[in-house]
Amino acid sequence: MNPTVPVDGGEIPAVWGLTSQHRTHRIPGQSAHWLSLRSGESIEIVSPDAIQCCELLPLDDYSRDQVAALLPDVVEPASLYRAQLAQSGASAKRLHRQLERFGVADPALAQGWQLDAGQLPFSLVLPPDASPVTLLLLAPGLDMAVDQHVASGELLIEHRYRSAPLTDLPLPATDSDDQPLPIREIHVPHSSARAYEVKAGEWIQVSDVAGKQCSDFIAFDLDAIKRGDEIVLDSTATRTLAGVALPQPGLYSRFADQNMVTMLELVQDTVGRHDSFLFACTSKYYEDAGYFGHISCTANFNRALKPYGVRPRAGWPAINFFFNTQAQPCGTIGMDEPWSRPGDYVLMRASRDLLCVSSACPDDIDPANGWCPTDIHIRIFAADAEFPRAIATRTTPLEPARMTKPTAFHSRTSALTRHFTEYRGYWVPTEFDGFGARAEYLSCRERVAVMDLSPLRKFEVTGPDAEALLQKALTRNVRRLAIGAVVYSAICHETGGMIDDGTLFRMGEQAFRWICGDPYTGIWLRELAAREGYRVRVQESTDQLHNLAVQGPQSRALLSKIIWTPEAHTPVESLAWFHFTVGRLGGPQGIPVMVSRTGYTGELGFEVWCHPDQGAELWDAIWQAGQPLGLAPLGFDALDMLRIEAGLIFAGYEFCPETDPYAAGIGFTVPLKSKEEDFVGRTALARIPASDRERLMGLVLDSEDLISHGDQLFNGRFPVGVVTSATRSPLIGKTIALVRLMPEFAEPGTRLEVGQLDGQQKRLPGQVVALPFHDPERIRVRS
Known part of the structure; x- marks a missing residue:
């Protein structure tokens, strides 16, 4: 859907897929995706949870005729997207804006089809002699209330190309439905480099076209270059100011010059694995390896910078985007194939007018570029474009990137x-201005505090065999759980090692x-259900349920004032x-909420769950009602203090x-005697004698003195x-710690030492104690 934009070097070539001829698109639940399918190409539509349907809307008469001929004989008309549009919430408005942007002016008149979950996966192959078709693929669904169990799921679209233009490369993630488009593009063919200028405030997207391809990057102050002065990106200044080996989106995102002044900000990153300012590859590197005359990034940089009067160098220190290096404990630098997939990118913003140079590294004598150098593509976006900070996460290694999202609050x-810090794909606060971790901690211990825990994953498990599946998957005895009750449990794999921990809510009989x-964990539960033949649905509802934790001695008084129950x-x-x-909230006409007497602080506390559309309203009500009680916001830094004192893992x-759960300190979740039925990991856990179990103390x-995880x-x-x-x-x-100990040294009162500086040169003495440190009888949390 991109219009034609200027491309340095001429036409945009169709080079996508030099090492891969397919790309996977993700359609989030309640969203739409525009797709152009050309002759000989195909798509496969997959519902990961085997529940979500797909609706298709062709965008012209020719596309409608072509797609109709390729669909199954029995297919229902598209209707669920209309039901979604008929709602009044954010998902309806967002889908309506998407349809308008994709050219569907009147959704009531659009004609399409629905492939239900039973018809997926489905492959649609366009004949070799066909003209291109354009269509919308939708993952429609209704908003889910807190006491419902059907959430809209995502779809995956596997698009197989003959060749694809670079205009199909992913654009940067945006919080808006109005996607900014590039004002200029620079194509960097493999084994070459290109120089380009950007103005202050403009955005630079560096994309790996085919995957596993490194791109070295240097930036100069453009005004200084015009004066004959080289003020350039500096590795030592950047690391020193940021306090990290390589900047990342968030607080530590700035690249600085040798004068310690910011040149660029890193805003989005779909890879998270780059080299920290080693040299771009040099002629000497290849000569020492016996490859005389091999082209190098440094030589390509010198050639690209010559018109600007930049003096050539034998080696250029550069940001080596997508270059996968590792630092060993002894200090040795190692490397392997890049982690980047086709279309992965970094997005930066210029802090001043810059001269930039980017390479497509020519290294083909080691794994640096997956043994096959390919192309790099640069996009420049106008200064008035807006892109949020985001980091990519992937639940499975080869799936499309999921960019960091804001929560409902x-x-x-x-x-x-x-x-803010990234946690499980969302931005969460670490501490709050005017409070700080210590004050937030004290508010929770003495009064009441509120925090955003929306990144917790929620899965709806329903169907005739829902109890049987969870009895098999969880260490706890699920059959004993009453409707309206919650239980904390571990989930283990066959070795007894923990996959996850969490809380199970029994919403109904099944x-x-x-x-x-x-x-x-959701993927694992589905795989287990399929393996055992259970009739059950496992559907993620995280995007339909966000939650606040209200914790502290006054939490009950606060919520009792604002939560009405029938x-x-x-x-x-x-x-x-x-x-x-x-x-x-507030009365019988208020927004629906679920309230659980659960928490992660060791204090009396609750969690309040709502649909994301009502997140701001819920926060405001809690914030206003909490002020007379001394309410404070609570960040993750304070939460860490609270949960360690409470002995929570x-x-x-x-x-x-x-x-295993014993070594993790939650052996109480493994009722080997009272739970007679088998569960995953039971055999392995039963083999561990009590006398041999490591203990969390x-x-x-x-x-x-400060000590750290791993000491x-x-x-x-x-x-x-x-x-x-x-x-x-x-x-x-004093400093306290949760420690895992061999059983011979786990008795309370035992004196041990924490070893630092190789464990021998610095020792910090301490005493083993029972957990928890705070409220050992758990009187406060039960009060």
């Missing part, structure tokens, strides 16, 4: 702080909601620990797939455990 939290951290549901003031209720720290240092614990010269999480505790006044 971002408009409110971003007004209170600029300190309707459950699983709340966890890892989006892969007579058939438990009121908030009577809600028992690990139970939930459904009600409305976190993925990637206390557990991973190589850690607490450690109180004698000081407030080893020593008894004399020998390691006996590891620090999993640590913080300075306002409660105890």
Whole structure:
């Protein structure tokens, strides 16, 4: 859908797929995707959850006739997208704007078809002699209420090309339906480099056309170049100012010159794996390897910069985008094939007028470019374009990138702080301006605090065998769980290692909601259901349910003032620990919400769940009602202090797939005696004698020295455990840690040392204690 734009070097070539002749598009739930299908090309439409339907709307009469001839004999007319448009929420407005942008002026008159989930996956192949067809593919769906269980899912479209123009390369992610288009494009053929100028505020998108291709990048101050002075991107200044090896979208996103002044800001990155300012490849590198006369990026840079009077160099320090390097503990630099896939990109914004030069690296003597150098493509966007900061995440290695999204409460939290971090594909606050982690922590311990926990993944598990699936998947005995109750559980694989932990809500006899951290858990549950032959639906509802945690001694008083519950549901003031209720905000006509007596702080607390459309309204109501009670916002830095004091575990720290529930400190979730039915991992867990199990314990240092995840614990010269999480505790006044210990050294009162500087040169003594550090009888959380 891109109009023609100027391209340095002439026409845009059809070079997509030099190493790959296909591309996968993702259509998020309740959204549409425009597609042009040319002769001899094909698409395959896949519903990952095997529940979401696909609707097709041809955009002209010829396309309608062509597509109709390729569809199954029995196919229903498209109708669900109209039902979505008839709603009043954000998804209806967003879809309406998309349809208008794609040329569907009157959706009521558009004619199309629906392929239901049972007809997917479906392949549509355009004959070799056909003219191109244009159509919209939709993943329509209705908004899901908090007590419903059918959410719109995403679709994947596998597009196989003969060849594709570079205009099909992905554009930068945007929060708006009005996608900014480039004002200029620069094509960099493989084994070459191109110089180009950008103005202050303009955006630079560097795209890997075919995947696994490095692109070295240098920037100069353009005004200084015109004066004969070379002010250039500087690696040491950039690393020093950012405090990281390579800038990344967010707070540490600036590239600086040798005067320590920002030149560029990194705004989006779909790869996250780049080299940190080593030299662009040089003639010497190839000569030392025995490849005399091999072209290099440095030589190509010297050639591209010559018209600007830039002095040639034997080696140019550059940002080596997409170059996959690793630093070993001994300091050795290693490398391997890039992680970038076809269409992956980085997006930067110029802080001043710049002269830039980009290469398509010619290295074909090692894995640096996947052994096959290919092309790089540059797009320049106008200064008045708007793009949000975003990092890519992928649940499976080869799927299309998912860019970081704001939560339903971002408009409110971003007004209170600029300190955000990426967590599970969303931006979440780390601390708040005017508060800080210590004040936020104290508010939760002494009064009440509110925090955004929307990145938690939600999965609706429904159907005749829903209980059977969860009984097989979870370590807990699901058959004992009552409707309206919640249970905390682990999910393990066959070795007993933990895939995830989370809370299970029993919404009905055969309707459950699983709340966890890892989006892969949904895929694993579907695979298990298919393997066991269960009649069950596992559908992700994360985009339909966002949630706030309201935690602290005054949390019940706060929510009791604003949450109305009908007579058939438990009121908030009577809600028992690990139970939930459904009600409305403010009264019987308010927005629907679900309230659970759950949390991650060790304090009395609740979580409040709503549809994202009502996120701002829910935040405002809680914020206003909480002011007389001393409410404060709570960021992830303060949450870490709270959960460590409470002895609560976190993925990637206390557990991973190589850690069983016993070693993670949650052996209580494995009822081997009372749960007679088999579950995944049971055999492996039953083989571990209690005397041989590693134990998660607490450690109180004698000081407030900082220690970190991964630091080893020593008894004399020998390691006996590891620090999993640590913080300075306002409660105890010392540094505390969660530690995993060999059973022989896990008794409370044992004296051990944390080893730093190779474990031998610096030792920090401390004492093993039982968990939790805070409220050992858990009286406060149960109150």
